[in-house]
Amino acid sequence: MNNAIVDRIGKSLLIILIVAVIWIIVSKMTKAYRTRKNGGTPLSRASSLKSVISDLIKGAIILLVVLTILQINGVDVTSLIAGLGVVGAVVGLALQDFLKDIIMGIHILIDGFFDIGDLIQYENEEGVVVSFNLRTTKIKSVDDDDIITICNRNIMSVVKRSGEVYIHFPMPYELKASDAEAAIAEMISRAKLNANTSDQVLADTGHTGDVPNRSDKSEKHKNTGSIYTDIGVESIADVRYLGTTGFESSYIDYLIVIEPVKPELYKRARRAFLRISQDVLDEKNIAIPFDQIDVHVK
Known part of the structure; x- marks a missing residue:
């Protein structure tokens, strides 16, 4: 025994x-x-x-x-x-929901829906994927840095974003096409110039974060640095003019695409470019048209 x-x-x-x-x-x-x-x-x-x-x-x-x-x-x-x-x-x-999360988690991995570091949109929230497991996906909001947890069974409602920003610029019919494109070219040139200058300022002052502190600029760049640094021009990687996209009732529509340094910085890049565009339009006395209603009284 x-x-x-x-x-x-x-x-x-x-x-x-x-x-x-x-x-x-x-x-x-x-x-x-x-x-x-x-x-x-x-x-x-x-x-x-x-x-x-x-x-x-x-x-x-x-x-x-x-x-x-x-x-x-x-x-x-x-x-x-x-x-x-x-x-x-x-x-x-x-445990039906739990098993659905596991199955969809495996599905995400096999088909490569997204990866850590990608910018995705879930319902009304946009964020960068910061972690992933078989049950949940966590994203960091681009608006307020909140961490949002998404159950993987809801993966079909997730959209992977490229980060590129398309801006439609309305120009008045009274403005010649050559003048409109010259203004757009000035916007793009100024955005690229200030983005490059801002990058040099960050390199010379040792900044590595996404938002530089303008008060810390070196003496070398106090007068030559970008005047748009504080509004996020350093988040712009490239700007391209795509051409005319439509003839609307009160304006001609021109299309511009902005490529941010990182996908999650696209809103900052958009704000910076719009601010630069506002200055160019003011300097050239170009008014953005708006819809008007003509009332005829007999």
Whole structure:
């Protein structure tokens, strides 16, 4: 009797030891492969997917080891599996939303809906993805830096944003096309010039944040630095004129696209460009047209 117990315990410990050694070896090999494959910095989505698959395999191995040890120690595994099936069905019904989150989380990873650092829109909120797991996605709002948690089962309502800003500029019909395009060219030139100057100011003063402090400018740039630094011109990476997009009832519509330094800075870049445009329009005495109603009285 005692020999039988010792024999079962020995077999159980041997199985645990073998599985533990294999587990450690495979884990180290997988980690080394992932690091070598991606140059020392694994891609977040690929890393997450591999982590999920790894967790599923580990769970299956643990379950198999437990059932094997129970079988060795005389437990009726067949009845146990049947009981677990019934319990699993009940738990599955009770945790439908949880399971939906898990399934959609895997779906996100496999199809690459978005990655950490992407700008996405969820309902009326826009933010940068700061963390992701199989159940939830967390984004940092571009408006107030609030952290918003989204259940993955709602993934179909999420839109990935490019960050580019399209601005429609209305110009009066009385203004020649050449003059309108000259004004737009001045806006773009001034935006690029001030963005580059602002970048140089940040480099010379050692600023690394998104919002520079104008009072900390060096003597070298006090008189030559961008006058638009405080309104976020440093967030503009590029500005392009796309041409005429329509002839409306009271104005001609011109289209401009702004590319921000980072997608989440697109609102700051838009505000900065509009402020620069306002100065150019004032200097050239160009009034933005607005809809008017003519009333004829007999």
